[in-house]
Amino acid sequence: MASRPAVAAPELALDHVAALSRAAGEDAALLAIRERARALLTPLTLPDRARHLWRYTSPATFLPDGDPSAAAPGDVGPAWRLDESLSAAALLGGGGLRVIEIGADARAAGVVIEDLHRAGVADLLGRVVPAGHGFLEAINTAAWRGGVLVRVPAGVTLEHPIRLRLVAGALSLPRVLVLAGEGSSFEVIEGHVGGGAAARVIGVTEVVAEANANVRYGLVQRWEAGVIGHLTARARVAAGAHAQLSLASFGGAEFKADVGAVLAGEGAAVETFGVAMGGDAQRFDHHTEHIHEAPRTTSNLDFKVALTGAARSAYTGMIRIAPGAAGSEAYQENRNLLLSGHARAESIPELEILTDDVRCSHGATVSPIDPEQLFYLASRGLAPMQAARVIVYGFLDQTLGRLPQTTRERIQALVAARLHTE
């Protein structure tokens, strides 16, 4: 029962917030949000590690070395050759936004992709992930640089996905806001690439799904080796809306993610599907949350982790059903496959159920490759290494099979590539 007191943290300087805001051309309302977030960080208190959220990863890991608000814009992001059909594409790198493409159909339908600094949507920022969410979210809110607003008007259905590519620099604090109008239907993929040894990322994404919207949001993290990053992606889902959140984690040295949704309106539905592949000395720490606040809401979560080398993964998941959310259903599943004697997995799938009219279950497993499966594949002439690949692919594919086609194909390709380099 020994408790670990909150760690006394080094001071975090945030001296250039006003200058940052001015240089980015923001309005006064946005600066006010930044200043309020900065106030939350003085003095800086790091979270108590007795709580599960920070049990396996030290909060100090993600603190920037210098003043994050002072970071000078880096080089212009790298070129990006599009080789697929997209409704829109945008690149966020070097602290700035470059809109690569908005398809004619999307443009005609009124889809907006623009610089979040100048979008004049201060009243919509922080509604899903307020600065008080956590200290990293507060740092992002105070000092984010480079942001994109995606707005799909009510009733619009997009045939092709919207792709966002976020390129990590030495220190990146990207911010994404996705607004899905009533009854809209589309897919948006947020891909994180780039970075290098000791690069830091603190990112926040908010997704607002209005009534009856259908949003497929994908978060694909494939940073270069050495990146230390924390990404928060949260959705607020209104009545009758459906949000599918998919998460694929491949890169970086140390990655912590906080992905989740509030089912705020009656009949809202959320599915979260994730895969993580770790090798070498990578450390992953994923947290998911499904908060049922309204009656007759349903959520489903399936998160799979495969680890080789000395990789470590921690997964903490929370399903909370509030007193008013009668008639709700929630399912949560976390499976971990350990492919080496030095890999390590932690799993804490949590439930907090505050009303009785619910159906709720969760399951978690940690296991090695089933020797019987290996034997079977060997009997079909597969070498052990090949057989292991087939099994891992199959293990992850059960989850990937539930994703929308473009995201699925993308992640499947990444999984296959990763398997062949192991």
Next chain:
Amino acid sequence: MASTPTVADIGSDYNRRYGFHDPEEYFMRTPKGLSHEVVEAISLLKKEPEWMRVFRHKALDIFLAKPMPTWGDTERLSSIDFDDITYYVRATEKQEKSWEDVPENVKRTFDRLGIPEAERKFLAGVSAQYESEVVYHSVKEELTKQGVIFLDMDSGLREHEEIVRRYFGTVIPSADNKFAALNSAVWSGGSFIYVPKNTEVAIPLQAYFRINAERMGQFERTLIIADEGAKVHYIEGCTAPVYSSSSLHSAVVELIAMKGARIRYTTIQNWSNNIFNLVTKRAVANEDAVVEWVDGNIGSGLTMKYPAVILKGERAHGEVLSIAFAGPGQHQDAGAKMIHLAPHTTSKITSKSISKGTGRSSYRGLVKIRNGAHGCKTSVQCDALLIGDAARTDTYPTMEIDEDQVSVEHEARVSKIGDEQLFYLRSRGLKDDQARLMIVNGFIEPFVKELPMEYAVELNRLIELEMEGSVG
């Protein structure tokens, strides 16, 4: 046993039968509050050896230095006023030798608890703890012949100091947690059992515990050692009178199962709703040993109890089977821990909980597999039943797996009593409350069937009582 009128009536009149309290008649009690003087007084009074006196004082320093837990039901925990508790009360002057010598008021307590006279003869040593010290203690002659030691902890320390000193505090050191430190400083009573090599204790050993004095902590200390190849089943049942202000119960139970030994520890815990039940229970299972905790939590205001097995030797097996019933205003924060240190160790946790009214039950568990402990298998299953839309259930399982050649499974399910189930039973002519009771009984059946019959009967009665008025 079911036909014995006294047993059959258990639970039918809770307040009268369990809520009574005898006027307090004490030969010795320490002043309220905790200090080195109180600890010194307890040790002096018990005429303990020097090492135990030092052990208590060190433990008190640890208790005072440790902060309160920052997890769990911190709101309720912070309402404990450690200065308002009497840490030691002794009911009678000396250890009674036979039932006839037990004072009248104590006997009356047992009568009202409904322990039938005949049952005492059947059962092995009935070690009944009244207040902080064991007042009645009889060990069947066969046990003595077998070399089995079954004493209260104080006598154990006096008569078998060498064994106690060797094992006391080795499974749960004083510094383990704040409440273990508290117990180590002020412990009194509890059971001490030693079963020699290859000895099988055929009948369960039982002890009844009881808190009587208002705001009096009960800090029993139990140590059970099953030597190589030995086998023992220990049963502990608790009831307490209903009082208006809070009492604290903080026990420490240590089990040591040597190579090939087998220990089963069964508890039915039925404290009254104002009691804090903060217990540390842990076992060490050596090579090929089996340790089973069968744990039922019905009463108390707040229970925090996580029976643990450290699977230290190869092929050791640990099991926890528990039920919790959280009625209105109660919080049952219970769970289990399995620490796999050796290869090919196996464990199983089955936890069932029922939350009714504003009751809250939480499963909080840990499964840890150390690197190198290959071939381990472990499964955790939690089922929660909710009755009423204000009921709450939480599941906080933790799995820390540091080895790849293992199989770990966790499953949890939450449900309410289904309308289809009720409809089916009503169509068979059952009334609503009967139907509900039947469903609840079916839900806890896997637990009940592991209990000795008299406990199963008592538990069913208690559940029936708790379920009264749950319709509508």
